[in-house]
Amino acid sequence: MNITGLRKYFRKDSPRWVILIIDLLIVIFCYYLSNYVINSFKGRFAVELMVKKSLVVTALYALSFIYFSTYKGIVRQTGFRDAWRIFKSVFIAWGILMLISFIVRLNYDQTTDIGQHFRLSYAVLFTHAFFTMVCLVAARIFYRTIHEQIFFAGREVEYVLIFGAGNMGMITLNLLRNDNRRKFKVVAFADDNPNRIGKLINGYKILNMNQLTEGYVVKLKIDSIIIALDDNNKDRLSKISAQIEPLPVKLKIMPSSAKLMNGKVASRQIRTLKIDDLLGREAIRLENPIIHEMFQGKVILVTGGAGSIGSELVRQIAFTNFQQLIVIDQAESALYDIQQDLSMHADKNILYMVGNVRDRHFMDMVFEQYRPQIVFHAAAYKHVPLMEQNPYESILTNVWGSKNVADMSDKYGVEKFVMVSTDKAVNPTNVMGATKRVAEIYVSAVNKQSKTNFIVTRFGNVLGSNGSVIPLFEKQLKRGGPLTITHPDITRYFMTIPEACQLVQEAGVMGNGGEIYVFDMGNPVKIMDLAIRMIRLKGFNYPQDIGIEITGLRPGEKIYEELLADNENTSKTHHEKIMIAKVRLDQLDEKKNLIEDLCKQVCNQHAEQNPMLLVELIKEIVPEYISKNSIFEQLDQVNG
DSSP: OOHHHHHHHHHSOOOHHHHHHHHHHHHHHHHHHHHHHHHTTOTTOOHHHHHHHHHHHHHHHHHHHHHHTGGGSOGGGOOHHHHHHHHHHHHHHHHHHHHHHHHHHHHSOTTSHHHHHHOOOHHHHHHHHHHHHHHHHHHHHHHHHHHHHHHHTTOOEEEEEEEOOSHHHHHHHHHHHTOSSSEEEEEEEEESOTTTTTOEETTEEEEEGGGOOHHHHHHTTOOEEEEOOSSOOHHHHHHHHHHHTTSSSEEEEOOOHHHHHTTOOOGGGOEEOOGGGGSSSOOOOOOOHHHHHHHTTOEEEEETTTSHHHHHHHHHHTTSOOSEEEEEESOHHHHHHHHHHTGGGTTSOEEEEEOOTTOHHHHHHHHHHHOOSEEEEOOOOOOHHHHHHOHHHHIIIIIIIHHHHHHHHHHTTOSEEEEEOOGGGSSOOSHHHHHHHHHHHHHHHHHHHOSSEEEEEEOOEEETOTTOHHHHHHHHHHTTOOEEESOTTOEEOEEEHHHHHHHHHHHHHHOOSSOEEEEOOOSOEEHHHHHHHHHHHTTOOTTTTSOEEEOOOOTTOOSSOOSSOTTOEEEEOSSTTEEEEEOOOTTHHHHHHHHHHHHHHHTSTTGGGOHHHHHHHHHHHOTTOOOOSSTTHHHHHHHO
């Protein structure tokens, strides 16, 4: 039979009765072998009598095998549980045979038929049980080995160390062993629990984290280290990964036990550790039922609904019982993508509209026709260097566009208006941040005279959003580097897209109008450290394999971001991660007039030709706006 034929044969699971017959043949063979070992077939153990006794022994073992279902396991996936089942069946059969032999010895003479057939040697029975146990397990292991040799021959073996010697570690071990697509070889376990270190788990010694050195990894040819923890605590993950990252291995993580219980993952879905696993803090989780109540039977409008924040906001709202959901974005392709993503909600009333918040007539038509009751305003330009070069466009979208949506919300009696802002609006140093701060001021001013509750939310950088640093680093890593950062000391606050959207909704629920909500995003992250971690998470060495290039600060870029301005402080809310910024509300009417003048200027035909005038008007509205590394610094020098 050629190798192809062997593969076809071994790929099939043998019928269960075939396994049972093979097991019983092993029982008979081991009985003959035991007789030979004990007495070499001499004396009273005549061959004919031995054969008759072997039938009694085999019958007892057959009943025990059937009772314990030892033959029903898939042989090529034999594991510890199968071996334990075999041990129990052999032990019970041996015990019953010993008991029968003992009773026969007491009640029947050796010359009787019962005495001859059922008077069994204790030594032979014990030796037979031992041989049978060993042979049954060995036969299964042999079959499994042959199966692996046939199907994994020529495949590259991945040597794995499992970090975590608890339940998830054992689950990971079993998943890797049973993977039919790839060949894994687990070489060791490691743990940070001192009570486990030095002990054995499934035959593997549990190592201390300090033993995971580069020399040890090279010696055992370890390709990957899989983190398999029961809780996946962010702080613990961060500490463990920080110690493993310098090693020349790929770092992976086992999905949560909850997903395993739901049958959602297999060994091939053990994924590479992502940077958002290592925020250094627990993910913010909000499960406020009032959010669903607020959306119940309401018409909801989301501007910028195809962007990073807007699209996730739409996805989360799509699971609520709204009356109608209107998604507006000027990016046709991105809007089509979110429409396809939400095709599962085809039974719900979701309207996708290509349009621009800068078009006041269009926004008026939308509000008049659909009468939204809740508005999430996420449409904005956000890229700092581009907006520094294009202040006209930044003002037109971030200020004029926000004014249009806010005015229509007031005009048509929207219940709640929630604006998505940024930490770059705090003591801004660039046009983008300054225009977002102008929009915040206008929204606060309109709130004073409106029945609509106008609410602002601020947070920092969002992991994985369009144009953020993580996707940039991913692209640079695929090209082989180097990674580029603008300054070695630059730091940023980070949160995930789902976190950001949950917090925006929560702020909408608790807001009564006029609040600026800021979110506790933990400690700021140094971008240099982030870049090094990403390099190491991909299995590369820094700086030997991939380096980091310092390109210099871009126009308007800060080294450190803030969530509060110097003249602001906060008050607590019912959620420990959400605070209200206490912002000075004086001169709001005056600033509202200045913003309206700015909008008139930007709507003039030739406004884009005079960026200095536009930025000067912004600086009058936002006096804390001090340009950095920008052509607009000259305006600060003149005013100073």
